[in-house]
Each structure stands twice: as structure tokens, then as C-alpha cells.
Amino acid sequence: xxxxxARLALxxxxxxxxxxxxxxxxxxxxxxxxxxQELPTPNTYRTASGAPGHQYWQQRADYTIxxxxxxxxxxxTGSETITYTNNSPDVLSYLxxxxxxxxxxxxxxxxxxxxGTLQDRMSVAAVEQHLAHEQFDGGFKIKTVKDRxxxxxxxxxxxxxxxxxxPAPLKPKQSYTFSIDWNHNINDQLKxxxxxxxxxxxxxxxxxxxxxxxFPRMAxxxxxxxxxxxxxxxxxxxxxxxxxxxxxxxxPADHIVAATGELQNxxxxxxxxxxxxxxxxxKANKPTLIVTQEExxxxxxAKSKSKKTWTFAAKNVRDFAWASSRKFIWDAMNVNVGGKxxxxxxxxxxxxxxxxxxxxxxxxxxxxxxxxxxTIDYPYPIAxxxxxxxxxxxxxxxxxxxxxxxxxxxxxxxxxxGLISVIIHEVGHNFFPMIINSDERQWTxxxxxxNTFMQYLAEQEWERNYPSRRGEPKDxxxxxKGDKNMQVPIMTNSESVLQFGxxxxxxxxxxxxxxxxxxxxxxxxxxxxxxxxxxxAFKHPMPADFFRTMEDASGVDLDxxxxxxxxxxxxxxxxxxxxxWYSIDSQDPEFVSAQRREQQNKAPQTLSQQxxxxxxxxxxxxxxxxxxxxxxxYDPLAATASxxxxxxxxxxxxxxxxxxxxxxxxxxxxxxxRNIGGLVMPLIVRMEFEDGTDEVVNIxxxxxxxxxxxxxxxxxxxxxxxxxxxxxxxxxADTDLSNNAYPRRVAPSRFDIFKQNRPAQQNPMQQxxxxxxxxxxxxxxx
Numbered sequence: 001x002x003x004x005x006a007r008l009a010l011x012x013x014x015x016x017x018x019x020x021x022x023x024x025x026x027x028x029x030x031x032x033x034x035x036x037q038e039l040p041t042p043n044t045y046r047t048a049s050g051a052p053g054h055q056y057w058q059q060r061a062d063y064t065i066x067x068x069x070x071x072x073x074x075x076x077t078g079s080e081t082i083t084y085t086n087n088s089p090d091v092l093s094y095l096x097x098x099x100x101x102x103x104x105x106x107x108x109x110x111x112x113x114x115x116g117t118l119q120d121r122m123s124v125a126a127v128e129q130h131l132a133h134e135q136f137d138g139g140f141k142i143k144t145v146k147d148r149x150x151x152x153x154x155x156x157x158x159x160x161x162x163x164x165x166x167p168a169p170l171k172p173k174q175s176y177t178f179s180i181d182w183n184h185n186i187n188d189q190l191k192x193x194x195x196x197x198x199x200x201x202x203x204x205x206x207x208x209x210x211x212x213x214x215f216p217r218m219a220x221x222x223x224x225x226x227x228x229x230x231x232x233x234x235x236x237x238x239x240x241x242x243x244x245x246x247x248x249x250x251x252p253a254d255h256i257v258a259a260t261g262e263l264q265n266x267x268x269x270x271x272x273x274x275x276x277x278x279x280x281x282x283k284a285n286k287p288t289l290i291v292t293q294e295e296x297x298x299x300x301x302a303k304s305k306s307k308k309t310w311t312f313a314a315k316n317v318r319d320f321a322w323a324s325s326r327k328f329i330w331d332a333m334n335v336n337v338g339g340k341x342x343x344x345x346x347x348x349x350x351x352x353x354x355x356x357x358x359x360x361x362x363x364x365x366x367x368x369x370x371x372x373x374x375t376i377d378y379p380y381p382i383a384x385x386x387x388x389x390x391x392x393x394x395x396x397x398x399x400x401x402x403x404x405x406x407x408x409x410x411x412x413x414x415x416x417x418g419l420i421s422v423i424i425h426e427v428g429h430n431f432f433p434m435i436i437n438s439d440e441r442q443w444t445x446x447x448x449x450x451n452t453f454m455q456y457l458a459e460q461e462w463e464r465n466y467p468s469r470r471g472e473p474k475d476x477x478x479x480x481k482g483d484k485n486m487q488v489p490i491m492t493n494s495e496s497v498l499q500f501g502x503x504x505x506x507x508x509x510x511x512x513x514x515x516x517x518x519x520x521x522x523x524x525x526x527x528x529x530x531x532x533x534x535x536x537a538f539k540h541p542m543p544a545d546f547f548r549t550m551e552d553a554s555g556v557d558l559d560x561x562x563x564x565x566x567x568x569x570x571x572x573x574x575x576x577x578x579x580x581w582y583s584i585d586s587q588d589p590e591f592v593s594a595q596r597r598e599q600q601n602k603a604p605q606t607l608s609q610q611x612x613x614x615x616x617x618x619x620x621x622x623x624x625x626x627x628x629x630x631x632x633x634y635d636p637l638a639a640t641a642s643x644x645x646x647x648x649x650x651x652x653x654x655x656x657x658x659x660x661x662x663x664x665x666x667x668x669x670x671x672x673x674r675n676i677g678g679l680v681m682p683l684i685v686r687m688e689f690e691d692g693t694d695e696v697v698n699i700x701x702x703x704x705x706x707x708x709x710x711x712x713x714x715x716x717x718x719x720x721x722x723x724x725x726x727x728x729x730x731x732x733a734d735t736d737l738s739n740n741a742y743p744r745r746v747a748p749s750r751f752d753i754f755k756q757n758r759p760a761q762q763n764p765m766q767q768x769x770x771x772x773x774x775x776x777x778x779x780x781x782x
Contacts (some may be wrong), residue, residue, distance in 0.1 A: 050548030104138025236494030323393035338377035375533035394429030410765035449508025481735035570678030589639035601660030
């Protein structure tokens with residue numbers, strides 16, 4: 001088939017040739033080499049498949065705690081007994097206990113290392129906030145550390161960590177019981193921040209408490225780090241062992257308490273009416289009130305001087321949190337997961353209504369259903385959402401969530417969807433990391449990133465076109481194309497992460513969505529993700545365990561993906577550089593003649609040619625016909641007899657297969673792609689044809705394996721292509737869409753003209769109310 005392909009130029013589609021492919025050394029060393037050096041060597045504890053090994057072990061810590069809340073001076077006093085079990089093969093001569101509340105000491109490492117700036121003009125509130133951190137003493141006051149016989153144990157406090165020296169080495173399979181007595185002041189969360197604290201309601205002179213990191217907690221000892229005693233500075237959250245808890249919480253008698261675990265003494269702390277409502281709620285398929293708004297409002301007025309002790313028990317949890325207030329409205333409903341009935345509950349003050357009464361508990365139930373479908377069935381008996389000062393924080397079976405309506409009960413769509421999203425996110429943390437128990441102190445993305453991805457899936461199942469902030473590749477573009485000096489790889493320690501929300505939440509969530517929708521497909525991804533959750537439920541996974549499991553369960557080599565998305569700050573920017581169009585030259589002289597004549601007729605006239613038609617009345621040859629010769633009537637495009645003879649000889653020499661190709665009329669397009677951003681990604685190419693139809697071709701990322709920077713790809717089509725578009729469905733977080741089409745397209749944009757000092761805008765509900773009032777006044781003649 002020599003010379004059967006002849007190059008034809010399609011106007012507007014031909015560009016300068018791509019540089020030749022790199023020769024010699026294979027460039028896959030940079031992008032497609034395996035993660036052998038980055039990942040730890042597999043062993044009997046953690047296997048090469050990503051599963052726990054046959055000798056996997058983890059420690060255990062069981063707690064019995066008594067704590068009393070002082071509503072007069074906002075403090076707690078507690079005592080705890082810890083039974084620590086050494087399941088490791090190692091002998092331990094000391095134990096490490098976490099004192100996270102010590103970040104609220106005036107001279108804490110957190111306060112000393114916080115950076116900040118001052119402005120020429122500062123509000124009183126801003127000055128008060130600076131002073132509050134200098135003046136508030138909120139760290140643990142450790143009174144005693146004793147063995148089970150009451151004998152004092154030596155201990156050393158190092159910022160947010162406390163070493164307890166054992167009287168004798170703790171051998172493998174042995175347990176040790178000791179006790180700690182302590183107290184600490186509770187922080188004003190709205191002034192001092194933090195993951196717990198109180199909110200004061202001046203209108204009714206009451207407090208609402210959300211209590212977390214409130215007791216000394218055991219640190220993790222594992223096969224990867226030994227003791228995880230990296231200091232808590234505020235960003236890197238927690239690493240905790242599993243255990244059973246029995247916690248007795250003494251509060252003012254008119255308080256309602258929400259907590260991790262199941263209430264053990266309902267008959268002692270709830271009225272008969274509340275107990276009946278509680279039992280009814282456990283069978284209800286919609287939120288049912290246990291404490292009504294009217295009852296909560298009445299409790300705000302009379303502040304009891306008596307006390308009640310609420311006792312809770314929780315099995316196989318890594319932490320314990322609680323909330324307490326006389327302001328709480330309390331509702332609950334049943335949600336069935338995997339044939340098991342779970343009580344979804346919400347606690348909130350009247351200031352949160354009507355928004356919370358409508359959406360909170362429904363959001364809790366929805367989260368349990370969706371997350372269980374994609375991971376493991378929710379194993380705990382309850383799940384709680386509490387509203388108070390903390391904007392969003394998670395603990396086993398209980399979460400603290402923000403967002404409340406305006407004082408008039410109206411709210412914007414931002415507040416509504418913000419509430420639903422934060423509840424989904426924080427309740428979802430029951431799965432990551434409360435059950436799939438990753439090391440938050442070291443790797444924030446392993447819980448926040450995976451959970452944000454799951455949050456996105458749950459949001460999309462809440463309603464069509466839910467306005468998710470994170471998850472879609474297009475929503476991470478601004479971050480990915482931003483200042484690289486303000487970015488670090490996802491695989492960065494939690495306390496060193498820049499742009500925390502984008503790096504630890506948005507980018508890993510987007511990466512998983514890209515894997516699910518574009519790289520692996522939903523079926524392979526969902527199976528592998530569920531396998532990871534099942535393998536590591538109630539265990540301590542590390543990044544390598546996640547990476548390896550996703551590959552092991554799917555059969556997809558993803559080392560290039562982990563390297564690009566998790567180990568670098570590269571971004572996606574792939575350009576369609578050029579398109580060359582080839583068609584099969586049938587060499588039929590009559591067809592070729594007609595085709596060339598059509599092209600000639602379609603060729604644009606130059607400006608001079610157009611003007612000459614008007615300005616030159618007659619050319620010299622037109623004035624003197626005798627100047628014409630053979631070439632004035634010769635048609636160079638006409639097929640000659642010799643041309644036709646050569647064609648007949650060619651056809652006669654072709655085999656049937658060659659004849660079929662010659663008659664096919666196929667189009668061949670050589671398309672060049674350039675990787676500008678650094679991330680190697682699949683190519684999703686849409687071809688739009690001359691007849692108005694289109695076709696989308698999905699090309700795996702491995703197309704870049706021989707050259708990470710420039711490649712060409714040949715597309716064969718039956719119909720002529722008028723344009724090529726890369727990533728037409730915004731699947732890859734491409735940061736520059738202007739170079740994704742060939743021919744190039746102009747992207748529309750807008751600019752905003754406005755006046756300074758725009759008046760504060762009402763939310764749409766307030767606007768509607770105002771309009772209704774105006775119309776009513778008009779109708780009544782007022």
C-alpha cells in the first residue's frame with residue numbers, strides 16, 4: 001500500500017509539528033517508577049497486599065472515669081482508672097499519656113509557636129482574643145498518678161505528653177492498672193477556639209458545654225512508630241488505642257447530657273415522660289422529640305442547685321466525648337443498617353431551631369446509611385449530633401457541629417447546606433478514623449481526605465445537584481494551579497501542612513473521586529475501598545496499607561497516581577498541541593480532480609484579489625485575446641487519459657483487503673499532547689464530527705509511560721472531525737481549559753462593576769418575608 005496515504009490540510013486544524021519523542025533513556029523513571037523506595041518493607045505485621053499480617057498486634061486501654069462539671073466556674077474535676085494491655089512483642093518500661101488540654105497553658109508550645117500579625121487598627125474583640133491566650137490557664141492539673149494499690153507512680157510531663165514510669169517492666173500479654181486524678185478549667189470556645197469548650201448565652205445566662213480531650217488519654221504504641229508521642233500543637237489531631245469505657249458524669253440536675261456510648265441509668269436521670277419518648281423514638285422513622293423546646297426553655301429559667309450523675313458505657317471505642325446543658329432540645333429516630341437498629345440523635349439549644357429540628361437527625365441517619373454501603377455496617381448503637389460553639393468536631397458516636405439560623409429563624413442556603421454537610425462530615429468520622437483508626441497526628445489526610453470523599457458521595461445522595469464544596473475535580477483547580485510556595489505534598493506531617501483545608505481535605509478527596517470516576521471506574525474502586533475498610537476496621541492502618549490495598553483488590557497499578565497526587569505538588573495541565581489530518585487518497589483521478597477543485601473554490605480570496613475585481617475593469621489579456629495560448633484554456637485539475645490508465649492499473653494490482661482499505665474513506669488524525677502541569681493523567685478526548693455527532697475516547701494514563709512530557713496519538717474515524725476537546729466533562733482537575741481544545745476556543749469571562757460600601761444583604765428567606773409584608777400592607781391600604 002505504498003503512497004496510499006496522502007496528507008491533506010484541513011483549514012484551521014494544522015499546526016506546527018510536535019518535537020520528536022525523546023530517544024534513549026526511558027523517562028518513566030520520574031513518573032511511572034514503582035513506590036518501592038517510598039513505602040515501608042512489608043513484614044509479618046503489615047503485608048505487601050495491604051492487609052494486616054498474621055502477627056499483627058495492637059495495644060488496648062480500658063477506662064473507668066468519674067468526672068464532675070462545675071457550672072459556676074466552668075471547670076471539671078475527674079479521676080480515672082486505666083487498664084493498659086501490652087499486646088506487643090516488646091517489653092515496656094514506661095507508658096506515655098496524652099495531655100492535649102495543655103495547649104491551653106499560657107506558655108504552651110502551641111501558644112509560643114503561633115505566628116501572627118498586628119494591624120494599625122484592631123477591634124476590641126481582636127485585642128481580647130490575643131490577651132485571652134496569654135491569660136487563660138486551661139491546662140491539666142495532674143493531682144496524683146497511682147498504681148492500683150494507691151502507691152504514687154513517678155511521672156514526667158513534657159508539654160502535651162506525660163511519661164508514667166512503671167515499677168517493673170510490662171511484658172508482652174501483661175496488663176497494668178493505674179489511676180490519675182486531675183482537674184482543668186474549660187475554655188471559652190468562641191474566644192479561645194479549640195475542639196471543645198463552652199458557649200455562654202447572655203440572653204438567659206446559661207452555658208452549653210462540649211467536652212473533648214478532657215481527660216488524660218493513652219498514647220498509641222505500634223509496630224511503625226513505637227510510641228506515637230509527637231506533641232499536639234493544634235493541627236495534627238489524635239492517635240488513640242481502642243478500649244472499653246465506663247464514664248460517670250455529674251452535672252447540675254436540670255442538665256441534659258449527650259455522650260459516647262449507651263446511657264446506663266436512664267431511670268435515674270430522665271423523667272418517666274422522657275423515658276417513654278425515648279422508647280418511642282427508638283422505633284420512629286422520623287425525628288421524635290424527647291425534650292421539647294418548651295421544656296428546654298423552661299429549664300433555662302430555673303437553675304437547679306442539685307446534681308445528677310449520668311453513666312455511660314461504650315465498647316471498643318478509641319475516645320470519649322460528651323456535652324451538657326440545660327438548654328438542650330433532644331430528638332431521636334431509628335435507622336436500620338444491615339438489619340441492626342441504631343438510634344440517631346441530636347441535641348441543640350432553641351437558638352438552633354427551626355433548622356436543627358428539621359435537618360440534624362435526618363442528616364445523621366442519612367450518613368450512617370450511605371457510609372455503611374461503601375465501607376462497613378455501622379457497628380455502634382447510637383450516633384449523635386450536638387450543636388454548640390464548636391464548628392465541627394468528631395468523636396466515637398458523638399459529633400459537635402456548628403451553623404445556626406438568624407435570630408428571626410431565617411437562614412441562607414449557605415447555612416442550610418453548611419449544616420447538612422458538616423453533620424455528614426463529622427458523623428462520617430465515626431468511620432474514618434474512629435473505626436478505621438488511622439494516625440491523625442501524623443497523617444491528617446487519612447481521615448479527613450477519605451472522609452471528605454465519602455461526604456461528597458453522601459451529599460450527592462441527599463438531593464440532586466447538591467452544592468458540594470469539595471469532591472469534584474473542578475473545585476480543586478484554583479488550589480492546584482496556585483502558588484507552589486504555599487503548597488506541600490499530601491504526604492506531609494499534619495503539623496507542617498500548608499493550606500490545611502485544601503491539602504488535607506480537598507485534594508485527597510478529589511484524588512479519590514478521580515480514581516473512582518476516571519482511573520479505576522466505580523466497580524473496581526468501590527470494591528477496593530470497601531475491602532480497605534473491612535481489612536482495617538478497629539485497627540491502625542498506615543498510608544502504605546491504603547495504597548497497597550487499593551491496588552491489591554482492584555488489580556490496577558496505581559503507583560504513578562499515588563506518586564503524582566500524594567507525593568508531589570504537580571498539577572494537571574495537558575494541552576492539545578497540534579492536529580494533523582490524513583485521509584486515504586483513493587488515487588481515482590476523477591475523484592481527486594473534483595476534490596481539488598472544491599478546495600480551490602473554497603479557498604479564500606485575498607484582499608488584493610477582491611479589490612482588483614472592482615478596480616481593474618479589463619486586464620490586458622482580456623483586451624487582446626491574441627495573447628492567449630494553450631495555458632489560458634488548460635485545466636491543470638482535469639483528469640487525463642494517462643491518469644485514468646495508471647489508476648486502472650493500480651486497482652488491478654490490489655488485493656481484496658487493500659481494495660477495501662482504499663474504498664473505506666477513513667480519516668486519520670495525528671494529535672499531539674503536552675504535559676505542562678507535571679501530573680500524568682488519563683486522556684479523555686471528545687471528537688466532534690462534521691455531521692454534528694461526537695465520540696468520547698478514554699485513554700489510560702499509561703500512554704505517558706515512555707515520555708512524560710510530550711506524546712502523539714493517532715485517531716481513526718469514519719467521519720471527518722471538526723474539533724478535538726480534552727477533558728470535556730472536567731474529570732481531571734485540568735487547571736487551564738484554554739489549551740484543551742483544537743482549534744482553540746475563547747473562554748468567556750466577566751468583570752463586576754460595583755460601588756463601595758454595599759449595604760448588608762438579607763438572606764432570601766428574609767427578602768421573601770419583607771416582600772410578603774409589603775404586599776400585605778399594600779392590600780390592606782396601610
